[in-house]
Amino acid sequence: MIVNKFINLKRRLYMLNTVIETQMQQLASKSLDSSNKFGYDKSTKILYCYLLWAKKTSNYDLVKEVTKELSFEEKFDLKTIEFGEEYTEDDCVRAVREIVDNNNGINEWMYSSPSSLNKLVTKIINLKDGESFCDFGSGDGKLLLNVFDAAHKNKFNCKYTGYEINAKQVLVSKCLMCMLNVDTTIINCDFMRDIHRGQFDKGYLYPPFGLKYSIDEWDSLKGIYGDLFTSRTESELLYLLKALENIKENGKLVTVFTTGAAFRSSGMLARKYLVENNFVEGIISLPARTLGFTAIPIDFWILKKDQKKSNVIKMLDASNNILDKGSKIAVELDVSTIIEEYNNNAKCVSIEDIKKNEYSLSINIYEVEKLTDSILNPVNIEDVCKIEKGSQYTISKFKDQISNTPTDYQLLTSINIQDGIVDYDSLPYVYPDPKLLKFKLEEGDIVVTTKSTVVKTFVANDLPDRNIIVTGGMIILKPDTSKVNPTYVKMFLDSSIGKSEFKSIIKGNTIGFVPFKEFKERMIISCPALEKQNKLSEQYNNMLWTINALTKQLADTKDELANIIENSLNEGE
Structure with missing residues (x-):
């Protein structure tokens, strides 16, 4: 019984919606402005709904303004309009409530x-x-x-x-x-x-x-x-x-x-x-x-x-x-x-x-x-790392210096840092310029991106025998290895606490940037005994190497899968 009542109510609401919509469309046909046809936007729907309500209640206070806004015919007279389907004042009120809420x-x-x-x-x-x-x-x-x-x-x-x-x-x-x-x-x-x-x-x-x-x-x-x-x-x-x-x-x-x-x-x-x-x-x-x-x-x-x-x-x-x-x-x-x-x-x-x-x-x-306040052995990052800016120029400024053949100079940009790893062989080569050497990456340096939706970090390990130049939009940390392990510093910056600290200093609404001054003065890291840092870093590197090996294995397997038909046919020959 209750189910039948519910079904009948839903059916009635659907029918009422159809009735109101039909009346609105009939009104819309009187408009000279095709852009104001029923369904164009919420505001227009409300205005049409008001006209139906005004007709039903004989309250014509705003009709002249509404018909002018909707570009109706000059001779339009709501009082003389007849509607084929019956509707009530309550139907109009219900309909306008739905329009407002959606x-x-x-x-x-x-x-x-x-x-x-x-x-x-x-x-x-x-x-x-x-x-x-x-x-x-x-x-x-x-x-x-x-x-x-x-x-x-x-x-x-x-x-x-x-x-x-x-x-x-x-x-x-x-x-x-x-x-x-x-x-x-x-x-x-x-x-x-x-x-x-x-x-x-x-x-x-x-x-x-x-x-x-x-x-x-x-x-x-x-x-x-x-x-x-x-x-x-x-x-x-x-x-x-x-x-x-x-x-x-x-x-x-x-x-x-x-x-x-x-x-x-x-x-x-x-x-x-x-x-x-x-x-x-x-x-x-x-x-x-x-x-x-x-x-x-x-x-x-x-x-x-x-x-x-x-x-x-x-x-x-x-x-x-x-x-x-x-x-x-x-x-x-x-x-x-x-x-x-x-x-x-x-x-x-x-x-x-x-x-x-x-x-x-x-x-x-x-x-x-x-x-x-809850960080153990807190120190300001400037106390354990020398902090420098990358080159003031982004990759676009080097377009005339890009070399199509290998040189001793390569550029590192934020896009080259993926999951804390850099593929050195993929970095673009530029013509040698000794003035760029002050932005050269050294073994153990930490790079932090400053202009991206997500802050990326990277530790320079096993650098090639070339000059890797850090471009604009990045900060270079040169750790005092007597106090901190470079990998440990990266781990802390990537942690939930580190991310919260970045969040507190990032400026901008859409693509944020990390201000150099605030980073130096306000970034705090935990600095436990070096022995503990080394142990944590070793665990981290072992896990990272495992991920890299599995990633390579996955890529090789996908490649093999993609070529399985071609390989089998070649073997058949």
Whole structure:
């Protein structure tokens, strides 16, 4: 009986979907603009759905604006349109809910945060009865709707405002809120410039990433914050400061930034201002692909306007808190775990430590400090290795010096390092140049790549009788063998602790780079007795040789398999 009811309900929902879709297509046929046909994008679907709802409810407040946006015929009159299939107001509301909840294309993420991120925002905001909320870039209104739903569930009476620069998205969100009977104020403006300012208890900011204004625009926008910025690349932080102006005392603002905003030197003064004015409550590091249109990891900043002085900032690495890796577009966050960990187990970093690290709010720095505290016999890498840069030139700069015949000079690039091994015979030859000898690789040197998605390391053993020149984008370590074993140093750099240390100093959002200065000053390694290092290195090399032998055997076997027919035929002859 229950199964039959369920099947009938599913059948009914399918039929309703078909009905609504049919009506939308009928409306779309009235449009002069073929690009606005039903199914083109989510925003257009919402506008068509609104027209169906307006027809059913006789609420025509926004019809004129919607038909103009959709390029309908001038004589179009919704009141005179007749639809062949019956549908209800509830059908329209259900349909628009489905449209809002589904993000199926990369372009749709530009005006709507992923559902799980919205859920995290809603939980952190935790709107109370009587409070006001503003989305400082409300897009299609999806987050405003999520915040409303959470408050409405608790029977809270709150006020909701959205600022949005895109006129079509303003119209879409107004239609959405009208259909769902949500009392909101949506303002079409650039809140950075326009004087549509209010004071709100809670707010959310999703600023445009990497936006770079012209010099004149930047100077006019900075206003009272002019002394806090040395570069126009920090527009995200300026957006944050402007949004904070709209938050009441004891209020809260949350925002998402790319990780670079937490540590770039050009934003240091702005971060100092935020920290020293007690605005930063906490930072949560979120997974890559949290946002639908980029794989760049992001940070979730929680800011407050609280008179009560705090001596710490909470930090949580939630980069692995994923329920589902989802589609190729976005991951689904484990929101419950993130909230619980932030409230109960977040690392509390002292303001003094943040000052010592040039007001960096990068979680990686403080996470690695926790790791390095547990390192046995810690030493700075500069105390046991002489550290030099490779040539300032990458392989592209040597294109006119490449020799087609063997010489005494070969170039080593990061691409030549594979699984900690270099095939010397495959390195390109260049014409002899004594000036390159200062970048020559010596036996026992360690090479560390600095410009790649993954840091690679390599120990120079059994070098050929040629000059191997280390090119740009790499660091050369020359170990003091009375203190450390070169292979042991490589092992440590490749370990989970070493990788965490690299993560704490790497700059850049997509393809990171290891800054030479930070590597020298901040890389810590464990330095046990040399006898123990030698023993570990011997074990490592034995295992590496075994892997190399098995790899060669596998390659030979694959080659034999590929030629088995040809070989057998030749033998038959």
